[in-house]
Amino acid sequence: MPNLDDLPLRDDLKGRKPYGAPQLEVPIALNVNENTHRIPREVIEDIFSRIAHATLQLNRYPDREFLGLRKAFADYLGHDLTVEQIWAANGSNEIIQQIIQAFGGPGRLALGFGPTYSMYSIIALGFETDYLDAPRLDRYELKPEHVREQILKHKPNTVLLCSPNNPTGTPLSLDCIEAAYEAVTEVTGGIVVVDEAYAEFAPTNTLSALTLLPGRERLMVSRTMSKAFAFAGARVGYLAADPAVVDALRLVRLPYHLSALTQAAAEGALAHSAAMLQTVDDIRVQRDRLIVELTEMGLDPYRSEANFVLFGGLQDSAATWQALLDRGILVRNVGIPGTLRVTAGTESETTAFLSSLREVLAG
Numbered sequence: 001m002p003n004l005d006d007l008p009l010r011d012d013l014k015g016r017k018p019y020g021a022p023q024l025e026v027p028i029a030l031n032v033n034e035n036t037h038r039i040p041r042e043v044i045e046d047i048f049s050r051i052a053h054a055t056l057q058l059n060r061y062p063d064r065e066f067l068g069l070r071k072a073f074a075d076y077l078g079h080d081l082t083v084e085q086i087w088a089a090n091g092s093n094e095i096i097q098q099i100i101q102a103f104g105g106p107g108r109l110a111l112g113f114g115p116t117y118s119m120y121s122i123i124a125l126g127f128e129t130d131y132l133d134a135p136r137l138d139r140y141e142l143k144p145e146h147v148r149e150q151i152l153k154h155k156p157n158t159v160l161l162c163s164p165n166n167p168t169g170t171p172l173s174l175d176c177i178e179a180a181y182e183a184v185t186e187v188t189g190g191i192v193v194v195d196e197a198y199a200e201f202a203p204t205n206t207l208s209a210l211t212l213l214p215g216r217e218r219l220m221v222s223r224t225m226s227k228a229f230a231f232a233g234a235r236v237g238y239l240a241a242d243p244a245v246v247d248a249l250r251l252v253r254l255p256y257h258l259s260a261l262t263q264a265a266a267e268g269a270l271a272h273s274a275a276m277l278q279t280v281d282d283i284r285v286q287r288d289r290l291i292v293e294l295t296e297m298g299l300d301p302y303r304s305e306a307n308f309v310l311f312g313g314l315q316d317s318a319a320t321w322q323a324l325l326d327r328g329i330l331v332r333n334v335g336i337p338g339t340l341r342v343t344a345g346t347e348s349e350t351t352a353f354l355s356s357l358r359e360v361l362a363g
């Protein structure tokens with residue numbers, strides 16, 4: 001049986017590891033920041049009937065431009081966005097992949113601020129694009145002057161800003177995005193991508209990077225239905241940007257990349273966006289509770305505007321991760337020494353996590 005090392009693999013992929021958050025059967029999975037609440041019954045019924053309807057036409061290719069779905073995203077996002085400014089793909093990972101395919105490539109640099117979303121470097125590598133994690137400031141925060149300095153120093157073609165940041169939860173001010181856009185315009189004329197995968201969990205009245213789109217044709221804002229929308233299994237991500245950016249992504253997308261079933265399911269979910277998002281308040285309460293109770297345990301949670309909390313202060317995070325798993329609770333070890341990351345689940349899941357962790361720490 002040949003293995004990977006025997007294949008004539010591209011040199012730059014040799015020795016690499018695929019994205020690999022463990023997928024284990026456990027009673028309580030709080031490791032990949034899904035919305036752990038179920039989809040409401042009435043939404044499920046509507047999605048069923050839309051999928052049944054789409055099935056009747058599965059002998060034909062789907063709408064390659066998925067205009068119905070793009071209109072639904074434009075309406076959901078607001079900010080006077082038009083269909084021409086919206087794009088979608090199989091998860092925002094695919095959106096980011098299409099961006100790197102279109103705007104990266106050999107000799108070009110993508111810059112993130114690490115620790116940040118692990119897929120940025122994996123996607124960049126896949127398209128022979130250099131990737132660099134610039135450092136963050138104390139407690140993983142970013143400030144406009146620092147963002148500017150790093151961009152002037154490294155001269156990236158693509159800047160990837162995760163807002164709020166995964167895995168740290170850190171919010172990002174619009175000042176930082178404006179500073180990044182100005183700086184990258186000065187050094188390379190490149191693009192700025194703001195990954196707002198967790199935007200719905202930010203405090204109400206938080207301004208989205210969508211407000212910065214007018215007049216900034218090289219700014220792109222990506223979103224996903226995988227987190228707040230409780231739709232991770234459907235694989236739907238989307239983007240708002242200038243219509244010219246959408247034209248650029250059309251050059252690299254595979255024809256008919258969004259299946260008719262995906263389009264039908266996503267349109268069904270968006271038709272019930274209020275119901276789909278009704279658990280967000282609850283999840284925010286559990287996130288804030290995690291921060292309070294982890295602090296009371298003598299641990300060191302970082303500030304978070306997402307649906308998860310990164311916390312430090314552990315002697316041996318791998319041992320704690322395993323001890324929690326032995327109790328049926330799966331969290332994420334993102335590789336930052338002394339820390340673990342936990343998703344804010346339902347109230348009872350959060351309670352189970354906190355009491356198990358207390359047990360584990362008590363030895």
Ligand SMILES: *Cc1c(COP(=O)(O)O)cnc(C)c1O
Pocket residue numbers: 033090091092093094117162166195197223224225226227232235236237
């Ligand atoms: C979860 C996540 C995504 C979403 O990925 P999908 O492909 O849409 O499921 C994108 N960016 C960040 C930072 C994430 O944490």
